[in-house]
Amino acid sequence: MSKEKLLYPFYILTHPMDGFYEVRHREKGSVPLSLLILLLFSISFSINKRYAGFVVNDINPLSVNSFQDFKGIFALFFLFCVANWSITCLVEGEGRLKDIVTVVGYATLPLVLAYIPATLFSQIIAENEEAFYYLVLGIAIAWFLLLIFIGIMTVHNFTFGKMIGTLICTFIAMLIIIFIILLIMTLIQQVYTFFESIYTELLFRV
Template identity: 45%
Template sequence: MLREMTKTPFYVLLHPFQGFWDLKYENKGKLRVALCMLLLLTTATILLRQYAGFVVNFNFPLDLNSINELQDIVLPFFLWCIANWSLTTLMDGEGKFKEIVITTGYAILPLVLMRFGNILISNVITLRESAVYYMIDSFSTLWFVWLLFIGTMIVHQYTVLKTLFTMMLTLCVMGIIIFLILLIFSLLQEMVGFILSIYNEISYRT
C-alpha cells in the first residue's frame, strides 16, 4: 500500500502524460489510493487552517469546523466526477466513472504536498515573505489544474480543445446539479410543511 501511495502518484506528478496513460491502460491506478489522496487533502486543509502561521492565517480557531471541509473538498470532488462522467457519456468519452475518480484523485497530489509544506513555511516566514506562501499556493493550484487537464484528455481520449470545452461544461453541469439538489430540498421542505399544516388543522378540528 505504501508503495502504491508513493511510486505511481509521484510518477504521475512528474510524468503526467505517461503516468495517466499507465493508470488507464496498464491498470496501475488504484481507487483506494485516489480516495486516500482525497483524505490527505482534507486533512492537510484542516491542519493548514488550524495551524498556519498568524502572518497568513486569518481564521478564528473557535469558528473552524472540520465538517465544513466535506462541503469545500469532498463534495466538489465527487460533484466533478459525477458531472464529468454524465457529460462525457454523451460526448463519446472513453472514461469510466471509476477511472475519472482515480484520475481526479491522483491529480490532487500537488495540493496535498503544497498544503502540508505551507503549514511549515507559514510558521517561519515574516510578513514581507508572505508572498512566498501565496505563490506556492497558486503554483499548486495551477499544477493540479494542469494534471486534471491531462488526465481528462487521456482518460477520455479527447483532443486539447475538446478537453478544455468538456472541463468548462463540467463546471456548468456541477452548478446545475447543485441547483437541482437545492430545488429538491426546497420542494421537500415545502411539502413537509404543507402536510404538517394539514395535520395540525385536522387535529385542531377534531
C-alpha cells in the same frame, strides 16, 4: 494494496501523460487510494486554515469546522466527477467514472504535499516574506490544475480543443446539478411542511 500502486501517484506527478494512460488502459489506478489522497488533502487544508501563521492567515481558528471542510471538498469532488462523466458520455469520451475519480484524486497529491510544509513555514516568516508562502501554494495549485487537465484529456482520449469545450460543459453541468438538487430539496421541504400543517390541524381538531 501493492507497494507499486501506493507509489504510483508519485510517478504521475512527473509523468502525467504516461501515468494516466496506464490508469485508463492497464488498471494502474486505485479508487480507494484516490479517495485517501483526497481525505489527506481535506485534513491538510483544514490544518492550514486553523494553524497557518497570522502573517498569512486572518481566519479565526475557533471558527474553523473541519467536518464542514471535509464535506465541502468531497461534495465538490464528486460533483465535478459526475458532471464530467455525464458530459463525456455524450461526446464519446473513453474514460469511465472510476477513471475520472482516480484522475482527480491523484491530481490533489501536490496540494497534500504543499499545504502542511506551507503551514509550518508560515509560522516562521516575517511580514514581508509571505510571498514565499503564496509561491509554494501557487505552484501546488497550478500543478494540481495541470494534472487534472492532462489526466481528463488522456483518459478520454480528447484533443486539446475538445478538452477545453468539455471542461466548459462540465462546469455548466455542475451548475445544473446543483440547481436540480436545490430544487428537489425545496420540493421535499414544501411537501414536509404541507403534511406537517395537516397533521397539526388534525391534532387541534381532535
